[in-house]
Amino acid sequence: MESLSLVAFGVCLALVFPMSLVMTVRTWSRRRTWVHAEGTVTSVKTKRQSSGNTQTTVRYQYLDSSGQQRSGTDTPWFREPKRNSRIAVMYDPDRPEISEASSMTWLYLMLLFSLVLFVGGVILIVSGLGT
Template identity: 80%
Template sequence: MESLSLVIFGVCLALTLPVALIMTVRTWSRRRTWAHVEGTVTSVKTKRQTSGNTQTTVRYQYVDSSGQQRTGTDTPWFREPKRNSKIAVMYNPEQPEISEASSMTWLYLLLVFSVVVFVIGGVLVVSGLGL
């Protein structure tokens, strides 16, 4: 029974890599097809959640290809930009109101983490199967 638990847990851990790869492919696809512009951070707000963790939300503005000023929000994973600082923004040219900060740092770190978890999951599967 313990070996079956190891195998199941290992498979669950190993599934993080395909999920991370799907996220990476989708993000790279957006990066290729979406428009890239420079945006300006208009506000940075940090809220303390009931769990004790904090969540930072960044509002930014950018100008789309038709010259219309747009706004967007993002939740940075690592570096918290300062108000009035410049950030890279990408937006959907077919729906310019849909945008996101175009940092890829979080995605690369997620991939590295997923590979490590995948390897751990593989080791657990192999040890659970007794190979």
């Protein structure tokens, strides 16, 4: 019974990596087809949630290829930009109102972390099957 638990937990850990890989490939694909622009941070708001954690929301503006001013929001994972600072933005050329900050740092770190979980999951699967 214990070996079955190890295998099941190992499979759960190992599945994190393929899901992260799919997210990374989709984001890379979007980066190649979306238009890149420079945005300006218009506001940074941090809220304390009931759990005690804080969530920061950044609003930014950018100009699309037709010169129309657009705005968007993002929730940064690592760095909190200052108001009036410049950020890299990418937007859908077919629907320029859809945008996101184009930082990939969080995605690379998530991929690395999920790879560690994958290796741990494989080790648990092998040890569970070996008993």
